[in-house]
Amino acid sequence: MRDVAVVGVGLTKFGERWGDSFREMCVEAGVKAIDDAGMDGDDIQEMFVGNMSGGRFVLQEHIGALIADYSGLATNHIPATRTEAACASGGLAFRQAVNCIASGAQDIVIAAGVEKMTDVSGGETTDALAGAADREWEGMYGVTFPSLYAMMARDYMNRYGMTREELAQVAVKNHYNGARNPIAQYQKEITIDTVLNSTLVADPLRLMDCSPVTDGAAAVILCSLDRAKEFTDCPVKVLASTQASDTISLHDRRDISTLDATVAAANRAFDIAKIERKDVDLVEVHDCFTIAEICAIEDMGFCKKGEAGKLTAEGYTALDGKLPVNTSGGLKACGHPVGATGIKQVCEVVTQLRGEAGKRQVDGAEIGMTHNVGGTGATVVTSIFRRV
Amino acid sequence: MSVPRFWRKQTNRYNLIGTKCETCGTYYFPPRSLCPKCRREGKIVDYKFKGTGKIVTFSVVRTASDKFDLQTPFVVAIIELDEGTRLTAPVICSDINEVYIGMRVKSTFRKISADGDSGIIVYGTKFIRE
Numbered sequence: 001m002r003d004v005a006v007v008g009v010g011l012t013k014f015g016e017r018w019g020d021s022f023r024e025m026c027v028e029a030g031v032k033a034i035d036d037a038g039m040d041g042d043d044i045q046e047m048f049v050g051n052m053s054g055g056r057f058v059l060q061e062h063i064g065a066l067i068a069d070y071s072g073l074a075t076n077h078i079p080a081t082r083t084e085a086a087c088a089s090g091g092l093a094f095r096q097a098v099n100c101i102a103s104g105a106q107d108i109v110i111a112a113g114v115e116k117m118t119d120v121s122g123g124e125t126t127d128a129l130a131g132a133a134d135r136e137w138e139g140m141y142g143v144t145f146p147s148l149y150a151m152m153a154r155d156y157m158n159r160y161g162m163t164r165e166e167l168a169q170v171a172v173k174n175h176y177n178g179a180r181n182p183i184a185q186y187q188k189e190i191t192i193d194t195v196l197n198s199t200l201v202a203d204p205l206r207l208m209d210c211s212p213v214t215d216g217a218a219a220v221i222l223c224s225l226d227r228a229k230e231f232t233d234c235p236v237k238v239l240a241s242t243q244a245s246d247t248i249s250l251h252d253r254r255d256i257s258t259l260d261a262t263v264a265a266a267n268r269a270f271d272i273a274k275i276e277r278k279d280v281d282l283v284e285v286h287d288c289f290t291i292a293e294i295c296a297i298e299d300m301g302f303c304k305k306g307e308a309g310k311l312t313a314e315g316y317t318a319l320d321g322k323l324p325v326n327t328s329g330g331l332k333a334c335g336h337p338v339g340a341t342g343i344k345q346v347c348e349v350v351t352q353l354r355g356e357a358g359k360r361q362v363d364g365a366e367i368g369m370t371h372n373v374g375g376t377g378a379t380v381v382t383s384i385f386r387r388v
Numbered sequence: 389m390s391v392p393r394f395w396r397k398q399t400n401r402y403n404l405i406g407t408k409c410e411t412c413g414t415y416y417f418p419p420r421s422l423c424p425k426c427r428r429e430g431k432i433v434d435y436k437f438k439g440t441g442k443i444v445t446f447s448v449v450r451t452a453s454d455k456f457d458l459q460t461p462f463v464v465a466i467i468e469l470d471e472g473t474r475l476t477a478p479v480i481c482s483d484i485n486e487v488y489i490g491m492r493v494k495s496t497f498r499k500i501s502a503d504g505d506s507g508i509i510v511y512g513t514k515f516i517r518e
């Protein structure tokens with residue numbers, strides 16, 4: 001297998017993008033990434049687009065061809081493929097692009113992700129997202145995504161004694177980081193009281209424990225490492241990109257508040273990358289709900305089960321902590337356009353490793369990691385990056 | 389959910405009929421036609437669950453999809469049946485504050501949702517305190 005590098009990143013502003021369409025956002029991110037790589041559109045040999053539910057949110061399928069067309073690459077007839085694994089759709093697009101180059105099939109590939117969630121009502125959004133779980137045996141009973149993660153949170157708090165305040169600190173930290181990210185949906189700091197006084201969505205989770213509903217797109221350009229210097233002075237090498245599956249339903253898991261797919265994907269990634277947990281300088285994890293960040297830190301092996309709440313409260317995962325987590329603001333503050341999130345995480349890590357993250361820069365960051373979850377943990381993609 | 393899609397598993401939903409793998413002795417609800425442990429070696433038969441068990445974890449849904457909006461707030465739970473199988477279902481109670489982890493529950497036949505005033509009504513299994 002050949003070594004692969006990221007040579008370009010592009011992001012749209014995340015938020016309610018009332019004036020912009022699905023395709024416009026994705027093309028905007030793609031053009032920014034191509035610009036950033038200093039290459040020509042004609043250099044792109046293949047395209048992967050992560051998208052969860054164009055069919056439900058904008059009544060559009062056949063996303064690969066649509067984006068190839070509107071980015072002016074359909075007339076080059078490049079292969080364009082949509083990838084889908086609910087909220088991990090972007091992560092899948094990235095991993096497919098990595099494998100496409102590593103295998104020698106192509107030299108230069110674009111991986112994008114896009115979601116337009118605000119064109120439908122809140123109730124419809126909630127129902128569409130429920131399709132990431134088992135529609136027939138979970139969603140049919142009115143179970144929502146927040147309530148599935150809430151059941152994880154209740155199980156976790158009951159077993160490990162994490163306090164409501166410790167859990168709230170995840171949101172406080174991520175809003176602090178989001179306030180330093182110009183593309184974030186919410187760029188305002190909050191306090192623990194903001195979280196504790198926000199409305200209950202699914203007990204024990206409140207509004208401020210939840211990622212929001214977001215429009216946005218992200219794109220990255222990947223290239224074989226041996227050609228990377230043609231396009232950039234600071235390529236970021238992909239040390240590993242792994243994926244794992246687990247049962248579709250939360251009730252069928254071995255352990256309700258452990259994501260075994262995270263454990264499996266992370267273990268594989270560290271094996272392939274040949275680095276240790278302590279070598280990682282920052283990580284973007286899938287905090288679709290505050291509890292998800294707590295589980296992610298533990299299940300990736302950065303600390304023991306039951307310890308992440310206390311570590312978060314102590315500032316271990318803060319911007320100036322030992323292991324900064326979600327410097328972008330995470331899904332919570334930066335926003336969560338589901339299909340775009342996995343690519344946005346890669347953009348953030350690459351920006352950090354290049355030293356271009358401005359007010360939220362982690363000093364001297366050399367190795368970064370991403371963690372993208374589909375559903376309640378039925379799909380997980382993890383990737384590890386190093387500045388070269 | 390469409391009518392054919394619901395009707396296909398209607399008897400299972402109404403009567404809590406799942407499956408059992410006679411090869412390894414594992415019970416499945418929702419029903420599975422392939423035992424993930426034994427795969428092609430598994431011998432799958434229908435099994436009617438007793439319908440009793442306990443709450444493993446739960447939440448109260450306060451923001452729902454349109455179809456369930458009128459029912460909020462309602463309790464959903466992961467329930468471990470006495471046969472050892474876990475499933476997700478709503479729990480009916482007069483006071484949502486009385487539900488707790490470990491609470492004993494039993495199944496009951498109830499309306500799950502309705503598509504407006506004249507649309508199809510979906511029935512199925514919910515749980516109440518034993």
Ligand SMILES: CC(C)(COP(=O)(O)OP(=O)(O)OC[C@H]1O[C@@H](n2cnc3c(N)ncnc32)[C@H](O)[C@@H]1OP(=O)(O)O)[C@@H](O)C(=O)NCCC(=O)NCCS
Pocket residue numbers: 087122126129145146186201207208210211212213288332336338375451
């Ligand atoms: C939590 C949720 C139900 C809130 O939706 P809602 O009740 O319709 O909230 P509203 O849109 O009415 O927003 C109310 C206010 O809170 C703000 N807000 C909404 N969600 C927010 C969030 N997650 N974080 C911070 N602020 C939020 C809004 O901007 C709005 O502020 P304003 O009054 O100043 O304009 C919705 O964001 C949601 O479903 N999130 C989960 C998404 C999800 O499941 N993703 C997949 C995960 S795998």
Ligand SMILES: [Zn+2]
Pocket residue numbers: 409410411412413414423424425426427430431
């Ligand atoms: Zn079996």
